[in-house]
Amino acid sequence: MKKMHIAAALTASAALVLTGCSAGGTDAGSAGGDKIVVDMWAGSQDDTAALEAQVAIAQKANPDLKIELRTAPWGDFFTKLTTNMASGNMACVTGMNSGMLSSYTAGFAQLTDEDLATAGIVTDEFADGALEILSNKGDVYGVPFDMATMLTYYNADMLAETGAPVPADGWTFDDFEATAKAATTDQHAGFGIGMGGFQWQALPIAKAGVQPVKQDGTLDLTNPAFVDAATWYGELVTEQKVALPVSSASDTGWGENQYSSGMAAMAVDGTWNAVGYLDNDPGFTAGMAPLPAGANGSLGLVLGSGFGIAQDCDNKEAALKVLGSLLSVESQDYIASSGRSYPARVSSQPLYFESLPAEFRDQVEAAFESAFSNVQGQYVTDNWSKIDTFVQPQLVSVYNGQESMENVLKTAQSQFGK
Amino acid sequence: MSNGTHTPRRGALAKSESRQALGFVSPALAGLALFTFVPVALSIVMGFFDWPTVGEKTFVGFDNYVKLFTDSPDFWPALRNTFVFALLYVPISVVMSYLLALSLHSRIRGRGALRVLFFIPVVTPMVANVLVWKMLLQPQGLVNGLSQTWFGIELPNFLADPQWAMMMVVMMSVWQGLGYNMLIFSAALEQLPESVVEAARIDGATGLRMTWKITVPLTSPSIFFASIMTMISAMQVFVQPQMLTGGGPGNATQPIVQFIYNQGFKFQELGLAAAAAWILFAIIIAMTAAQFGAQKKWVHYEH
Numbered sequence: 001m002k003k004m005h006i007a008a009a010l011t012a013s014a015a016l017v018l019t020g021c022s023a024g025g026t027d028a029g030s031a032g033g034d035k036i037v038v039d040m041w042a043g044s045q046d047d048t049a050a051l052e053a054q055v056a057i058a059q060k061a062n063p064d065l066k067i068e069l070r071t072a073p074w075g076d077f078f079t080k081l082t083t084n085m086a087s088g089n090m091a092c093v094t095g096m097n098s099g100m101l102s103s104y105t106a107g108f109a110q111l112t113d114e115d116l117a118t119a120g121i122v123t124d125e126f127a128d129g130a131l132e133i134l135s136n137k138g139d140v141y142g143v144p145f146d147m148a149t150m151l152t153y154y155n156a157d158m159l160a161e162t163g164a165p166v167p168a169d170g171w172t173f174d175d176f177e178a179t180a181k182a183a184t185t186d187q188h189a190g191f192g193i194g195m196g197g198f199q200w201q202a203l204p205i206a207k208a209g210v211q212p213v214k215q216d217g218t219l220d221l222t223n224p225a226f227v228d229a230a231t232w233y234g235e236l237v238t239e240q241k242v243a244l245p246v247s248s249a250s251d252t253g254w255g256e257n258q259y260s261s262g263m264a265a266m267a268v269d270g271t272w273n274a275v276g277y278l279d280n281d282p283g284f285t286a287g288m289a290p291l292p293a294g295a296n297g298s299l300g301l302v303l304g305s306g307f308g309i310a311q312d313c314d315n316k317e318a319a320l321k322v323l324g325s326l327l328s329v330e331s332q333d334y335i336a337s338s339g340r341s342y343p344a345r346v347s348s349q350p351l352y353f354e355s356l357p358a359e360f361r362d363q364v365e366a367a368f369e370s371a372f373s374n375v376q377g378q379y380v381t382d383n384w385s386k387i388d389t390f391v392q393p394q395l396v397s398v399y400n401g402q403e404s405m406e407n408v409l410k411t412a413q414s415q416f417g418k
Numbered sequence: 419m420s421n422g423t424h425t426p427r428r429g430a431l432a433k434s435e436s437r438q439a440l441g442f443v444s445p446a447l448a449g450l451a452l453f454t455f456v457p458v459a460l461s462i463v464m465g466f467f468d469w470p471t472v473g474e475k476t477f478v479g480f481d482n483y484v485k486l487f488t489d490s491p492d493f494w495p496a497l498r499n500t501f502v503f504a505l506l507y508v509p510i511s512v513v514m515s516y517l518l519a520l521s522l523h524s525r526i527r528g529r530g531a532l533r534v535l536f537f538i539p540v541v542t543p544m545v546a547n548v549l550v551w552k553m554l555l556q557p558q559g560l561v562n563g564l565s566q567t568w569f570g571i572e573l574p575n576f577l578a579d580p581q582w583a584m585m586m587v588v589m590m591s592v593w594q595g596l597g598y599n600m601l602i603f604s605a606a607l608e609q610l611p612e613s614v615v616e617a618a619r620i621d622g623a624t625g626l627r628m629t630w631k632i633t634v635p636l637t638s639p640s641i642f643f644a645s646i647m648t649m650i651s652a653m654q655v656f657v658q659p660q661m662l663t664g665g666g667p668g669n670a671t672q673p674i675v676q677f678i679y680n681q682g683f684k685f686q687e688l689g690l691a692a693a694a695a696w697i698l699f700a701i702i703i704a705m706t707a708a709q710f711g712a713q714k715k716w717v718h719y720e721h
Binding site for chain 2: 246385392399
């Protein structure tokens with residue numbers, strides 16, 4: 001009898017532990033059945049609510065499936081994704097960003113034309129180059145819901161107060177310097193220097209007309225044109241003194257924060273923040289223009305985020321259907337009309353501009369149109385995130401005059417370019 | 419054999435009792451196995467593999483360890499940074515919190531409130547602590563602002579200068595951890611045996627002599643405990659540099675744990691991260707063992 005009790009106790013406790021564990025496993029979503037988990041980053045309640053609305057649209061289109069949304073803030077999302085991939089718990093439909101894809105291709109299934117047809121995606125309905133956003137070396141790993149590029153944002157009040165020339169479509173790097181110089185006073189800097197990969201590289205890429213990586217994925221940080229342009233960028237702080245030096249390598253959003261808190265007259269940031277800057281907290285009048293043009297035009301990168309399918313997803317067909325409905329006209333119209341981001345679907349794009357307050361509408365539309373007219377997919381190496389992680393804290397030394405930009409790029413090239 | 423010494427009846431009872439006990443502890447044991455033994459064993463195994471997040475895992479023997487010691491540009495600097503941090507942080511933190519506990523030991527007014535004040539940084543989330551320190555230390559911050567208005571001196575960009583950045587990480591950590599050790603020392607000081615203290619007083623011991631010859635030896639077990647725990651936490655330092663300096667400028671303040679974190683979660687080289695974690699573990703065990711060895715010379719236990 002007693003033995004029976006012990007056995008029962010052991011089984012019960014083991015069952016408890018195991019179910020506790022496997023509950024986590026099923027939650028993770030790649031398990032079979034009719035449940036499809038959508039995993040996406042969301043930094044705020046607004047973000048989550050918007051995602052819930054899109055999932056509701058997908059749920060309506062697929063009544064026989066149970067769609068579950070899982071979110072994490074941007075930074076944690078990729079850490080969690082790493083662990084989920086390692087433990088085989090990646091959600092069937094997982095969010096991905098163009099800049100991060102190269103590190104995570106192993107977890108995503110390559111999407112064939114047949115897959116896209118199953119999802120109900122007609123590529124012609126998306127903007128030119130949209131399918132490049134979540135592609136790596138020619139293979140498609142996901143379909144974007146939005147597209148973005150970098151813009152110059154300016155504080156119109158500050159420019160008016162200092163009499164600095166206002167950035168406009170077709171402006172050059174000389175114009176940029178003139179504006180930055182004129183807008184620099186004791187109270188505020190003319191420009192907020194960038195720390196994030198997209199933010200700091202945007203102007204050097206535009207000025208040089210080349211990316212620091214070649215199309216075939218080889219690292220090209222020491223390309224003379226890029227080195228010159230990057231050196232010029234660092235000297236905005238050290239020589240021209242139109243930007244304040246970064247105070248710590250952990251200030252990853254330095255330039256943008258300087259701008260949005262009214263400490264700098266200009267900053268470079270993605271189109272994804274356009275709406276946020278237009279109704280900023282300090283209440284200044286924000287404006288935007290494309291990146292300035294150098295001798296080689298004004299090259300920009302087309303970036304964006306979207307959804308892909310996990311490689312180990314048991315129910316790929318259902319997952320594709322969910323992916324398709326998350327990118328359906330209705331869902332894209334929702335994203336656009338809420339002004340959250342600039343949709344990848346061409347027919348939804350005008351709704352984005354219509355969602356903006358009338359006084360900004362024309363300016364934003366003009367800036368977007370011009371900025372998106374000269375873009376290229378971002379070339380990345382397989383170890384791109386390592387390079388980003390290496391360069392970022394080194395930038396602090398560059399901006400504080402303790403290290404030269406050329407040295408940093410050379411070191412990175414020799415360390416990661418093998 | 420044990421059956422020979424016990425009566426069979428007792429033996430049966432003990433056996434059934436221990437079986438029942440096993441039933442009761444099995445949930446805890448299962449938890450321990452699942453969340454402690456398995457990950458520990460797995461991390462040993464991982465250290466010998468090229469273990470990407472997804473895809474083929476290949477056995478590489480000691481390659482990860484060799485790579486760390488000979489080929490990784492950030493490993494040695496990270497190890498050096500951790501040692502520099504520990505060497506500065508542990509003595510300063512232990513000595514200062516001991517002095518603080520001593521000065522709050524005498525019956526001064528409001529010492530309870532003071533203790534709470536000194537303990538607040540320990541319970542405040544690190545994010546908030548770091549935010550305040552950043553606001554103090556950045557070039558547009560309070561410290562530089564005051565220095566410029568009062569003395570007209572422009573201070574360095576503390577968190578962006580390789581030397582100053584480490585100093586500031588240590589300083590913030592000392593400030594943050596002071597209250598915890600102070601509490602340990604305060605508890606020890608409250609329990610000083612009256613008889614010994616009184617005997618010393620009668621013998622004419624006062625002031626510094628009293629502190630150095632009586633109080634410190636009597637509280638040496640607490641000092642030992644505090645210095646071991648502080649040393650271990652110093653070797654594992656992560657949040658302070660990660661948030662205050664981002665490990666920079668360059669890799670000037672990147673400690674070994676941040677190196678491990680980057681390898682594992684940013685670069686997805688789990689094998690390399692596991693190997694580095696075991697090197698750190700070996701160092702901590704060796705240092706703790708050395709401290710335990712040395713304690714015979716200076717730690718006095720009341721028997």
